[in-house]
Amino acid sequence: MADGDLPTDLASRSTNGVTPARGGNPFASRIGGGGVGLQPAPPAAAAPVQPAALVGSAEPLAAAAPSDAPPVTGAGSPALGTPKGKVRLGDRVLLALTTGAAGFVVVLVVLVAFFLLVKSVPSILDDKVNFLTSTEWSPTPGNLRFGIAPLLYTTVVISILAMILAVPTAIGIALFITHYAPKSIARPVAYAIDLLAAIPSIIYGIWGARVLAPHLVGAQHALYHLGGVPLFKDRNVPTGSLFNGGVVLAIMILPIVTAISRDVFERTPRENIEAAWALGATKWEMVRLAVLPYGRAGVISGAMLGLGRALGETIAVFLILSKVSHFSPSMFSGGETIASKIANSASEFNDPASTGAYIAAGLVLFVLTFVVNAAARTIVNRRKDFT
Amino acid sequence: MAKRIEGKNLNIYYGKFLAVSNVNFTIAPNSVTAFIGPSGCGKSTVLRTLNRMHEVIAGASVQGKVLLDGDDIYESGIDPVAVRRTIGMVFQRPNPFPTMSIYDNVAAGLKLQSGRIRKSELDAVVEKSLRSANLWGEVQDRLNKPGAGLSGGQQQRLCIARAIAVAPDVLLMDEPCSALDPISTMAIEDLIRVLKKDYTIVIVTHNMQQAARISERTAFFNLAGVGQPGELVEMDDTQTIFTNPTDKRTEDYISGAFG
Ligand SMILES: Nc1ncnc2c1ncn2[C@@H]1O[C@H](COP(=O)(O)OP(=O)(O)OP(=O)(O)O)[C@@H](O)[C@H]1O
Ligand SMILES: [Mg+2]
Secondary structure, eight states: OGGGGHHHHHHHHHHHHHOGGGOHHHHHHHHHHHHHHHTTSOTTSOTTHHHHHHHHHHHHHHHTSOTTSOOGGGGSOTTSOOOTTOOOHHHHHHHHHHHHHHHHHHHHHHHHHHHHHHHHHHHHHHOSSOTTTOOOEEEETTEEEEOSHHHHHHHHHHHHHHHHHHHHHHHHHHHIIIIISOHHHHHHHHHHHHHHHHSOHHHHHHIIIIIIHHHHHHHHHHHHHHOOOHHHHOOOOSSOOHHHHHHHHHHHHHHHHHHHHHHHHHTOOHHHHHHHHHTTOOHHHHIIIIIHHHHHHHHHHHHHHHHHHHHHOOHHHHHHOOOOSSOOOOTTSOOOOHHHHHHHTGGGTTSHHHHHHHHHHHHHHHHHHHHHHHHHHHHHHHTGGGO | OOOOEEEEEEEEEETTEEEEEEEEEEEOTTOEEEEEOSTTSSHHHHHHHTTTOGGGSTTEEEEEEEEETTEETTSTTOOHHHHHHHEEEEOSSOOOOTTSBHHHHHHHHHHHHHSSOOHHHHHHHHHHHHHHTTOHHHHGGGTTSBGGGSOHHHHHHHHHHHHHHTOOSEEEEESTTTTSOHHHHHHHHHHHHHHTTTOEEEEEOSOHHHHHHHOSEEEEEEESSTTSOEEEEEEEEHHHHHHSOSSHHHHHHHHHHHO
């Protein structure tokens, strides 16, 4: 990146800072200016990191000051520098606020995890069948028999299906809006997509179950005849299949993935785009050389937000999916996701033991979300030195 | 192979705004031509019309002809993509593709143009281009490291390597040294002297000494007046422009610049 030479600049500043020949005053101005100059230095750094980096870099600079350097306030101008060790009030407040906000979230997550564990572990220990592999679900107090496998499977399959449908579509729409369509078309399309995000999920649920479902039967038939893999095999429900649910979820997560992709594609640096043009790239090649690589991390983040929504979506899935008595891995079968199961069973929350079973399901969802996000982070960071 | 470039009656617009009016010039093959003139007079604009980069800006348009060895690059039916493949460009700010390695940056244009290409062939071109750009020695053991991790001067030479990897006929450079230190600038000037054996080079520069050092011909651009479009005041041998210009405005500009 163009800012690539900034760190070198900073390094040379600090080297100059310890050169006694330069005296104390230039050093003072460097500290004063340094605080300001540092802020934009890491362009890719997450916001909360900035204050830390600021303080972190200012401290060693101060520490490196030659002991015979005159006090920096000696520069005469109050605008120059602050005495060693003293952090400005604004910096302090910002540091406190950002640390507080970040800390609050961490504490919240830890508390949630703690709650989930405390409430679910007794029930899991009492489980008469294997919690992870069993396909049963009858958390009757005294005879707890519940396994997470089918719920987890359904949750994952339906979400992956939604992702497969939504992410490429979203990338396509975002590219269209940012690099293909004339402004007069791009705007309305963007608004229309954003409007999709404002529709409540219960509407999606009713629409998916009543309106969309019959239209999907044909597609289901076609895919079913493709063949033998278990994923396509059974067709034990006419409508309300996982496929049905996945399609509706795809539409539901489309706006968020599109909005974020659009945002990053729009910000592709002009100089990268021109570099591609100047090499004789066609439009598509320009997109491939400049826009997509630049937007990759952002698209992944957007997809993860979408996936988070898909994994946790409750009411739409609850309304769409047909319940089945026997678990089948086919995506043309019905089923329940973790969230829809919990929503469906509120009446059973009267006993700690059976409630614990549902909280255990919630715990699995929690862990799943965590794993998915960690995986996404790894993907984004893998080629970090290339951005 | 280096080619001759001619501009004929060029009027260059940004939307309705006429940025440069009635420019005519001829640039000989295997020469270095410098564009000089005050800021905003349209040097970059003219340069970018020479490889049809001007039109990637929304609303921008060009009237007139640009002849490359006699063929008008603005004739209908000419694909701008093909034009840009024969006329390479280096920008003011080094702009390697940030997500690509040094190797991939140099290979990028080639991969576009020749689709599938044998690895050994690609390796050879990458090495040759980096050698021509005087960068090979510094990067040969880290070809797979990101191009954006190089110093500014190295990045600019990487961009030159990327531009010459596709063997263009003409190389356009828009203030290629303005972001660089004197040593990197010297390296690039040396490079330009070598490259003119194979290319026709047009370079925009604000540095008179640089224009004097490396170019055979110099074109002086100026604004016709406040709110007026830019124009080409005169173009002549560099020696003449700097010692004995025909036009008073050129003399004023040059003496102003040299103090
Ligand atoms: N993208 C643009 N849209 C509209 N007007 C532009 C655009 N780029 C340049 N111009 C205008 O065209 C005129 C010529 O600009 P140009 O960039 O060619 O000048 P220049 O001679 O290269 O200046 P500099 O030496 O500062 O780079 C200026 O009036 C400028 O404002
Ligand atoms: Mg310019």
